[in-house]
Amino acid sequence: MKRLQKLNHYNLVIYCVVAAVNFFVRREGMNRALSIVVMVLFSGAVMAIDYQDHDGMLMNHGDGHLMDMAGGMVMGQNAEVLPGGCERISETKEITVHAGHKYAEKFPGRMFAFDTQEFQFKPCTKLTVHFVNDDTIRHQWMMHGLPKYLYPKGMFHLEISGPAKITGTLILPADDKTYLVHCDIAQHMEKGMKAQLKVGKGDGDLPSIPGVTALTNADNYTITLPDLLKAAETEEINLRNAPPVVANSSVAPVKVVSAADSFVSGTTVIGLALGLILAAFASNKFKGMSISESIAYLFEQLRLGIDTLTTLVLPFIKKYFSSKSKTLPGSNS
Numbered sequence: 001m002k003r004l005q006k007l008n009h010y011n012l013v014i015y016c017v018v019a020a021v022n023f024f025v026r027r028e029g030m031n032r033a034l035s036i037v038v039m040v041l042f043s044g045a046v047m048a049i050d051y052q053d054h055d056g057m058l059m060n061h062g063d064g065h066l067m068d069m070a071g072g073m074v075m076g077q078n079a080e081v082l083p084g085g086c087e088r089i090s091e092t093k094e095i096t097v098h099a100g101h102k103y104a105e106k107f108p109g110r111m112f113a114f115d116t117q118e119f120q121f122k123p124c125t126k127l128t129v130h131f132v133n134d135d136t137i138r139h140q141w142m143m144h145g146l147p148k149y150l151y152p153k154g155m156f157h158l159e160i161s162g163p164a165k166i167t168g169t170l171i172l173p174a175d176d177k178t179y180l181v182h183c184d185i186a187q188h189m190e191k192g193m194k195a196q197l198k199v200g201k202g203d204g205d206l207p208s209i210p211g212v213t214a215l216t217n218a219d220n221y222t223i224t225l226p227d228l229l230k231a232a233e234t235e236e237i238n239l240r241n242a243p244p245v246v247a248n249s250s251v252a253p254v255k256v257v258s259a260a261d262s263f264v265s266g267t268t269v270i271g272l273a274l275g276l277i278l279a280a281f282a283s284n285k286f287k288g289m290s291i292s293e294s295i296a297y298l299f300e301q302l303r304l305g306i307d308t309l310t311t312l313v314l315p316f317i318k319k320y321f322s323s324k325s326k327t328l329p330g331s332n333s
Contacts, residue, residue, distance in 0.1 A: 071138065071161025074168040076151040079126065083150055085174030086124035093127050095119065097141055099183065099193065100134035107210040110192025112139070112183065117211050119181070119197040121172055128169045131158040138162070140183045143197060147173055176200035 082089070097114055104113035112135075121127060131141045141158040148154045156170045182194035196206045207216045289297065 071159075072164060072166045073157070073159040074166060075157035075159075076146070076153075076155050076170065077168045078150060078156075078171055079169040081150060081171070082124070083147055083171060083173045086171070088124065089126045089171065090122045090124040091126070093121055093125055094130065095127070096130040096132060098132045098134055099139040099141065102134065104192045104210075107192055110210055112188050112191050112193040113210055114141070114181075114193060114195050117195045117209050119195065120202070121197070121199060123172060123174045123176070123200045125172045125199075126169065127172055128167060129158060130165060130167045131160060132165045133160045133163055136162050138185055139188065139193065140185060142182055142184050143170075144180050144182075145177070146170075146179070172199050176203055178202035178204055178206060180206055 095116075097116060099112070099114050101112055103115045104110040107113060129141060133139045138159065138161040143156040144154060146154045146156060151170070156168065158166055158168050160166045177199050179197045179199065180194065181197050182189040192210050194206075194209060196202075196209050196212065205213045207213055
C-alpha cells in the first residue's frame with residue numbers, strides 16, 4: 001500500500017509537469033506532434049520509477065538493521081567487526097543475486113529460485129550482497145547459523161518487496177562451515193528458493209538444494225493423471241468385488257491379559273529382585289556363622305524390630321484411647 005501511495009505521488013507530480021510543458025508548447029505555437037512526444041517521454045519516466053534501487057533509501061536503525069518505507073530491509077549487517085578467529089579480512093567480495101519465478105523454470109516442480117544455488121568464499125571474507133528481486137512479490141535472501149554474539153539471532157537478512165535491489169554487507173566467520181541461504185516467505189523455500197554458502201571447505205552439502213543436491217522427497221512425474229484415475233478405479237472395483245471375511249475357527253483365540261495378571265507378573269519380578277538382593281546381603285552377613293548362631297541372630301533382629309515398632313506406635317495408641325475416655329463438660333455420668 002505504501003509503495004502504491006508513493007507511486008501515486010510521483011504520478012501526480014509528473015502529471016503536473018506534463019500539463020505545464022504541454023501548456024508551454026501550445027502557447028509558443030509549436031505543433032501537436034511535439035506535445036505528444038513530450039508526454040510520451042514523461043510517461044516513460046513514470047514507468048521507470050517502478051524499478052527502484054534501495055541502496056540510497058535505507059534508514060539505519062542501529063545494530064546492523066536498515067529499513068526503508070517501500071518494503072526493503074537489511075538485518076544483521078556487519079562491515080567492520082571481525083568474528084572470533086579472524087585476525088584480518090582475508091578478501092573483499094561482491095556478488096549479485098537475482099530472485100524470481102523465471103529462475104525456477106530449469107528445476108521441474110519448483111516455483112521460485114535464486115539465479116545461483118551455491119556460493120563459496122574464504123573464511124573471514126568481507127562479503128557484499130546485492131539482492132535483486134525480479135518478481136512483483138516479496139522475496140528474501142537469508143543466511144542462518146552465524147555467531148549470535150555478532151549477528152542478532154544468528155542471521156543475515158536481505159528483503160525486498162517487488163522489483164527492486166537492496167544491498168547488505170557481512171564478514172564471514174573463520175570456521176569451515178556450510179550455511180543455508182533461503183527465502184523465508186511462506187513456502188518459497190519449499191518451492192525452490194534456497195541455496196548453500198560454503199565458508200572455506202564447508203562441512204558438507206545441504207539436502208534439496210536445486211541443481212546441487214538430491215531432493216529429500218523426490219518428485220515423480222512418470223505417472224500421468226489418466227493413470228492415477230485408472231488405478232483408483234481399479235482399486236475401487238477390487239474392494240467392491242472382494243469376498244467377505246469369514247471367521248476361521250482354527251485360529252487360536254487371542255488371550256486377553258487382565259490387569260490382575262499384569263499385577264501378579266510385576267509383583268513376581270519385584271519379589272525375585274528383592275530376593276536376590278537379600279540373598280547377597282545374607283551370604284555376606286552370616287558368613288562364618290553356624291546355623292544356630294544365624295537363627296539366634298535373626299530372632300534377635302526380629303525382637304529389636306518389634307521393640308522399635310512398639311516404641312513408635314504405643315504413644316499414638318495411648319493418646320487415642322485416653323481421648324475416648326475423657327468426660328465431656330456438663331455430663332452427669
